Each structure stands twice: as C-alpha cells, then as structure tokens.
Amino acid sequence: MRPTAIVLRLAKRQGGRLAKPAEVASLIAFLALDRAAVITGTEYVIDGGTVPIA
Numbered sequence: 001m002r003p004t005a006i007v008l009r010l011a012k013r014q015g016g017r018l019a020k021p022a023e024v025a026s027l028i029a030f031l032a033l034d035r036a037a038v039i040t041g042t043e044y045v046i047d048g049g050t051v052p053i054a
Contacts, residue, residue: 019046019047023046024046027044027046
C-alpha cells in the first residue's frame with residue numbers, strides 16, 4: 001500500500017490515527033486487575049472506530 005493511501009485511510013478513522021502501544025497496553029493492564037475478574041467472553045476492538053458497531 002502506498003504511503004498516501006495509508007494517510008487517506010487514517011484520516012477516515014474516528015481518531016485519525018493508529019492506536020499507540022501504550023493505549024493497547026492500558027487495556028491489557030486493566031484486564032489483568034482483580035477488578036476486571038467478572039469480565040468474560042468479551043472482544044475488544046482497538047481500531048480507532050473503523051469497524052461500525054450495530
């Protein structure tokens with residue numbers, strides 16, 4: 001994919017950028033806490049709003 005195509009795709013995202021590794025790590029760190037023990041069977045999509053949720 002050409003760099004200009006990548007820039008155009010990112011511009012269409014809700015946040016206008018890719019997630020930073022620290023942002024993904026924050027979710028993982030939360031899920032590892034005891035407070036998240038009741039969270040099961042959930043899929044987290046970290047895509048900046050690209051996938052529409054119905």
